[in-house]
Amino acid sequence: MKTSLSEWLTWMEQCHPAEIELGLERVSRVAESLQLDLSASTVVTIAGTNGKGSTLTFLNRIYREAGYRVGAYTSPHFIDYNERVQINGVNASDQQLCDAFQKIDQARGDIPLTYFEFGTLAALVIFSAEKPDLVLLEVGLGGRLDAVNIIDPDIAVVTTVAIDHVDWLGDDRNKIGYEKAGIFRAGRPAVCGDLDPPPSVAEYAAQIGAQLYQSGTHFSITADENGWNWFAQGEPEPVISQLPLPALPLQNAATALQAVQLIPLPVTPQQIRDGIARAQMTGRMQRLEKNGRIYWLDVAHNPEAAGLLAQRIRALPGCSKLLLGMLADKDCRQVLSLLAPEVESLYLADLQGSRAQTAGQLAGMLPEGCPAQQFSSVTAALQALKIDTNPGDNVIIAGSFFTVSEALQALEKDR
Known part of the structure; x- marks a missing residue:
């Protein structure tokens, strides 16, 4: 009988023969048994080679400044596992995680799950119970076959596409772009923050009928040493101006602001400015x-x-x-x-x-x-x-x- 978080984590590390096993069939079956319900929340899923965490952090901070309850799932953690699941910047408690792991273990029967799959399902169990206004899900690896992709997001974001994890995702940007675009959904907004994306991203969006918003085409920025402005396609005046220069990468802030235009939770220009100014991350500059x-x-x-x-x-x-x-x-x-x-x-x-x-x-x-x-x-x-x-x-x-x-x-x- 596992009674502590450390016992659960040690057991989870040992209960699947592979550290990584991409694919949605097993984790989807367990999720269905858990009867997860995120219908009360707007869900944004974020994939990308780099920039996932900072884009998520900008969105998290902006919507918390506006008074919304925000759930965030990220990985990996730096010191405590609890960092992976947060509500309004507060880590999930040991008890919340242990209770979620217990539910997952009961629901899975004899279906094997990886450490990451257990963690993803635990975050979804907690968000299903807590019902935050906004749920931000960071993809662990790739996108199309990542456990996070069992959830249909209201808005999908791909930050950048670069060569990484070649054993799992392929050895060129076009293959990797296809994997990351796998989080897009038909008829729903998809944002790409890469200034020079491989063709596979737009091709996949067109193939399934996702509404693609591409950096450099549908949105852009101007910046100098005093601040920056965010523009929508075809607009001569900025949608929002006099933004503070962020501590995290500016292009990821621009990508986050395109998502803000699509998320159906109103925020003011000042709340956006405050969120960008206060966005900070562990382990990112x-x-x-x-x-x-x-x-x-x-x-x-x-x-x-x-x-x-x-x-x-x-x-x-x-x-x-x-x-x-x-x-x-x-x-x-x-x-x-x-x-x-x-x-x-x-x-x-x-x-x-x-x-x-x-x-x-x-x-x-x-x-x-x-x-x-x-x-x-x-x-x-x-x-x-x-x-x-x-x-x-x-x-x-x-x-x-x-x-x-x-x-x-x-x-x-x-x-």
Whole structure:
């Protein structure tokens, strides 16, 4: 008998032979038994190679500023599993999650479920009971065959399409775009925030009859150092102007505002401005200051995200050093080539687990003549950085959710 959240999570990790098994047949059968009902909520599903989390965060913050109850499902978590399911920014309690897992286990019979499928169903069980005004669902992997896609969203969003997870999604952008567009629904709005999407996104939308809103065609922005404006197709004046520059990527804010135009929950321009100004995320250019050092935590685990992080590093004043730990199934060589030139020195760390890349393996992928120190853990690298840096220096921590998670826990202990 499982009585605690940790017991449930340990059991869930062991109850399916595969970490990932894409497909909707098994999870749909269990969902049907659970009699999930999200009819009281407007549902927005968000897919994309990068930008899912920040687009969701903008929407979450805007609608909470407007006084709506917002449920959000994201993954993975950084420290506590409860982070994955939130109502109005508050993590689900251990009891809520345990009760949901118990219901799922009873409903599934002998149907095997992955860890992610259990978690997705638990979020849906909680949202079905809580009935928030808005439910925001972040796709875990791909879109078409991801467990989140058992729900028919009122609005579907694809943020960006880039090469990642090639073993599961294919090895070119057109294949990946098709998988991500699989969250679109016939006769319902679909938003694409990629400025240069592969043809498969629009082709899929046309094939099923989804109403596609494409960045650069149906909506656009202008921006300068003082702020930015959001335009709808064919309108000479901005729909909303004098928006504050966000801490998270601007293009994802623009994509979120297209979704705002389609969500049937009224918000004012000032609530939008406040939401954008206050939108912050764990592990996305997250700023922490300790002992005079400035730590910037950003997952940046693929080339597209690393390119954006490189631009951010370039704009930072003072000295910057990089702590990097990565998984072996990522394009580590390209990430290193983008980030290494932007920092004064590199600190490479081993990660734990079957998918982990060692610091030595990462060092072997560095551009010629680029030295790096190697460490057995993220925590050990942080200890060295504490000695090797001066007040005012920037420490960039990137490469994986696991890297950022371990760093957050180590920095929390180092008070």
